[in-house]
Amino acid sequence: MASHEITVKKPAAVEEGTRPGRTYQPNVDIIEGREGVRLTVDLPGVDEKTVEMELNEGVLSIEGRVSLKEYEDLTPVYTEYNVGNFERRFRISSRIDPKGIQARIEHGVLHLQLPKAEEARPLTITVRAS
Amino acid sequence: MRVLSYHPWDALLRLQDEIERAFDRPFGFGLSGRGAFPPVNVFRGKEGYVARFEVPGLAPEDLSIECHGRTLQVRGKREAQEPSEGSVHRRECWSGEFSRSLQFPEDADLSQAAAQCRNGVLTVRVPHREEAQPRRIDVRAS
Numbered sequence: 001m002a003s004h005e006i007t008v009k010k011p012a013a014v015e016e017g018t019r020p021g022r023t024y025q026p027n028v029d030i031i032e033g034r035e036g037v038r039l040t041v042d043l044p045g046v047d048e049k050t051v052e053m054e055l056n057e058g059v060l061s062i063e064g065r066v067s068l069k070e071y072e073d074l075t076p077v078y079t080e081y082n083v084g085n086f087e088r089r090f091r092i093s094s095r096i097d098p099k100g101i102q103a104r105i106e107h108g109v110l111h112l113q114l115p116k117a118e119e120a121r122p123l124t125i126t127v128r129a130s
Numbered sequence: 131m132r133v134l135s136y137h138p139w140d141a142l143l144r145l146q147d148e149i150e151r152a153f154d155r156p157f158g159f160g161l162s163g164r165g166a167f168p169p170v171n172v173f174r175g176k177e178g179y180v181a182r183f184e185v186p187g188l189a190p191e192d193l194s195i196e197c198h199g200r201t202l203q204v205r206g207k208r209e210a211q212e213p214s215e216g217s218v219h220r221r222e223c224w225s226g227e228f229s230r231s232l233q234f235p236e237d238a239d240l241s242q243a244a245a246q247c248r249n250g251v252l253t254v255r256v257p258h259r260e261e262a263q264p265r266r267i268d269v270r271a272s
Contacts, residue, residue, distance in 0.1 A: 021142035029223045033216030040211050042186040042223050044250035068141050070253070074173035074180055079149045081169040081184060084142065108186040108250020109223075 012087040023087040026064070030090075034122055036115040037096070043086050044108040051105055053112075055098055060090045062110065095120035167224045168204075168252070170232065178257035179238055183230075186250035187223070193247060195254065197240040202254065205229045 009024040029040040039060075043051065046064035054061045064086040071083065092114065100115035149171065168183040183204060185193065193206040210225035234240060239259045246253050 022146050027222035027224070029211050029221050030219040031211065031216055032219055038211075038216075040223055042250070044184040044186040047249050068145060070182075071141075071145050071173070074175045076149050076151075076171060077174050077179075078170075078172040081171060082146055082149050083171070084146055106187075107189055108184075 009082055009084075021084060022082070023085045024082065025088050026062070026086040028088065028090075034116075036100075036113060037092065039090070039110075039112040039114065041086075041088070041110040041112070042108065043105070043110055045083075046086065046105070046108060046110075048105050051110060053103060055092070055096070055101065058092050060092055060114075061087070062089075063087050064110075166230055167226075167228050168206075168230065170230065172232070178255060179234060181232060181254045181256070183252040183254075184250065185247065185252050187225075188247065188250065188252075190247040193245075193252060195243075195245050197243060200234050200236070200238065200240060202232045202234065202240060202243065202256070203229065204232075204252070204254075 012023040012025045027042040029038075031038045031040075041062055043062075043064040045066040050065040050067070052061075052063045066083060066085060068083075095117040096114045097117045102113040104111045168185045170181055170183045173180045173182070181202070185206065185208075187208050188206055192208070193204065195205075196203045205228065207227045208225045211223070234256055237258050238256045240256055243254055243256045245255075
């Protein structure tokens with residue numbers, strides 16, 4: 001049986017929220033390559049209509065809202081995770097080309113491709129024999 | 131008595147509070163263990179039980195569900211996102227194979243269970259047994 005310490009979701013670290021209700025921090029994979037940064041964000045219960053993203057001054061914000069309709073008239077009897085909206089911010093260190101950002105959400109997972117700006121990509125210099 | 135909600139935010143707060151109160155509440159559910167993937171919440175509704183698993187990244191065809199007596203078993207596999215090149219800065223998303231079992235109380239009818247997977251959330255609905263459904267008793271004049 002595979003086990004993993006993820007049961008209790010971390011509350012999102014946000015400055016003074018103005019919205020009621022608790023928000024939670026989604027799990028994320030970040031992989032950086034030569035061409036760009038790839039982010040995989042777990043947002044179970046969120047679809048393309050309820051996800052919002054913003055890149056502002058090097059800070060990428062991701063928000064996902066979950067629907068409560070499916071919880072109407074239900075009483076919890078055993079619980080391992082709390083239900084709430086997701087929110088997480090990332091400071092992007094490399095220079096990103098905002099026009100080239102690609103985002104796709106599938107089965108509750110947001111896949112983000114952030115291409116590096118031309119000047120931020122590693123440059124290969126060919127050395128010629130004289 | 132349930133108070134009708136007048137605002138969706140109130141509903142969210144109430145649900146979150148209810149879920150927190152239910153943490154560790156002992157019930158008739160036998161579980162293979164807390165802390166396992168995928169985490170599950172079990173609710174009781176008018177028609178029966180609703181078990182909801184968080185399975186981000188899994189399509190319906192990646193999951194298999196079996197019922198053995200009163201036990202429901204959910205199995206599946208999530209492939210890891212392998213970097214073709216570059217370095218991994220964070221790896222928090224769960225991946226691998228899993229199997230979880232849930233034991234339902236006597237009044238659940240697992241032969242009538244139905245499952246649906248949408249946006250990375252698997253919902254299994256297990257109705258009450260017919261004899262456990264509320265029954266109306268007519269009062270006759272003698």
